Amino acid sequence: MDTLFSHVSIVTMDDRMSVWTDSFLGVTDGKISYLGKKAPEEQPQTIIDGSGMVLMPGLINCHTHLPMTILRGYADDLKLQEWLNDYIFPREAHLDDRAVKAAAQLAIAECLRFGVTSVSDMYDHCDAICQAVAESGIKANISRGMTMFLGDEFDFEKFPACQELVALRDKWQGYDNGRIKIEASVHAEYTSTYQLWDALAEFAINEKLGMQVHLSETKREHDECVEKYGLTPAQLLDCHHLFDVPTVAAHCVWLTEEDMRLLAKRHVSAAHCPVSNLKLASGCADVMGMVKAGMNVCLGTDSVASNNNHDLFEEIKAAALMAKGKTGDPTAVPAEAALMMATVCGARAQGREKECGQLKLGMDADLIMLDFTQPHHIPCHNILSNLVYAASGHDVVLTMVRGKILYAAGKWPTIDLAAVAKELHDYAIPKVFADDPEEQPQ
Structure with a gap:
């Protein structure tokens, strides 16, 4: 022993x-x-x-964007679309592998500090994220989040994000006896078109990969999809077989009851992110409705740019309180259920239920x-x-x-936090926030 x-x-x-x-x-x-x-x-x-x-x-964070630690506190108290388009996306365009790795290392240190032992991450520059995960010892399901507006000009073999996904699969899938899992990812219905959905679904099915997606996070996103296609985001993506593989759908704030039944039938897990949803005023997900429909509901922090930390205990409490406030029922999501969302249900969502989520002999x-x-x-x-x-x-x-x-006791045996902080301050932060290319570190 x-x-x-x-x-x-x-x-x-x-x-x-x-x-x-x-x-x-x-x-x-x-x-x-x-x-x-x-x-x-x-x-x-x-x-x-x-x-x-x-x-x-250990707690399982089923939806986050690790490298966005570098954007913590940069843009607060804004509506989602303004927050994304005017603040987040322009800064993310400055990121490179070196900056992403440092930011991911900081995020992982924070996760471990707060008791998170496994994460599901959606981002880009994923090879750098995988390196940080591999060195740290944490478990992770890593997906290359994809946006695409090329329409019929899209070619899976030539699209850079798809090439990155294939390389990730070849290099990292199953690393360290499954400590790292690679998954496919459609960022969202409103940031891509069907050509990408069809190609990624086919790739995930053939390669037996999981899927990550943002789904019905805001009322605007949900309603515009219905207006454009006559279908909800869940119904639309299901038509393109995105849910034919194990899927974690983040947020699920504006799902209809029909959506919930559909996703339950497809064994889709909902990653509930109550703190981020409240902070961005996206709404309050109907956790009780999803559970009653038969869905597996787990928890996520979302990125620290919209949270602003990786403390999953805050999500546990917020999930319990939000359900009570939404339903008017103080018995909704009792303590036992909230803890299950962060452990047992999280492990199920990651396809790790046989290895973690409970303290049992042999796990x-x-x-x-x-x-x-x-x-x-x-x-x-x-x-x-x-x-x-x-x-x-x-x-x-x-x-x-x-x-x-x-x-x-304040120490990370696998992470040199002082070196990570130096890399962030000397390279990554100037790289992301310097508007003049000549001012960016090389």
Whole structure:
């Protein structure tokens, strides 16, 4: 046994939502090898005292754009289309691989600090993102988000974004026994046309890749699609077989009941991003409606440019509160359900349900430990309730992926945060925010 967590409260997230107090969890070769009320007879190499701590599965962020950490706080309090077209897209045009890697490294450090052990990311310059993921030890489903307005001139073989996707598949798919998964991605219905949808769907089906897409994020997006095509975005993309592969659809704020039934039938997971949706005033997704229709609903932060952090505990609380406010029912999305969205449902959405999302024997040791000795956790009548309504990512004192500690006590063993910050300040930030090419670092 490599590591033993002793005298710790364990939130298993198993089918019974079992919570064990003053218990023991052992890790061997990256897997959970022991769970019990008594200490194991086998002597571990390392013992971590969990007194006053809570151990739970690592959180899974099912929708983000990691490199956008470089745009944190740059454009706030704006409508989505103005925010994107006037502020975000022009700055993103300055990015290169070097800047993206530094920004992604910062984002991953933040994720690990807040207890996230796996992310689903949609962006470009994805080889640089994969390098950052590979070096850090975190798990990730990486997709090359695509926009396209070439119409009939589009050629999958010649389109740069598609060439990047093929190269990513060849280089990174299944890296480190599946720690990195490559997925296809249509940015959104309103930023592309059917030629791209058809080609990406065919590629994903043939290569057995997952799909990521923004779907019905705003009322304007949803209504304009209906006006243009006579179909909702969900119905339209379904006609082009985008959902014939495992798909995570981000936001899903303006889905109709018919959409929900359709997506449930296609086994599409909705990545609910309540904080970003509130900040951009996009609306409040009908989580209860999606669940009742049979959809798997997980959680995402979206980018920190519209959040403005990667603290998934904020999303857990916001999801529970938003559902209660939207329905007028205080029992909507109880604590147990909110935690499931960030763990069990997230693992299902990523196609990782057999490896993580729960603390069970034989599963990967993807876990986090939180300090419950702090004032805001006293008294603790119900651990699950505290995790949802009182906890924050700042309570995380340890983050482990496959048995390897990636964050503990203010240190990241796999990330040189000082070097990342220097790279950001000396190169990436000037590169993105200097309008005069001659002022940009080379």
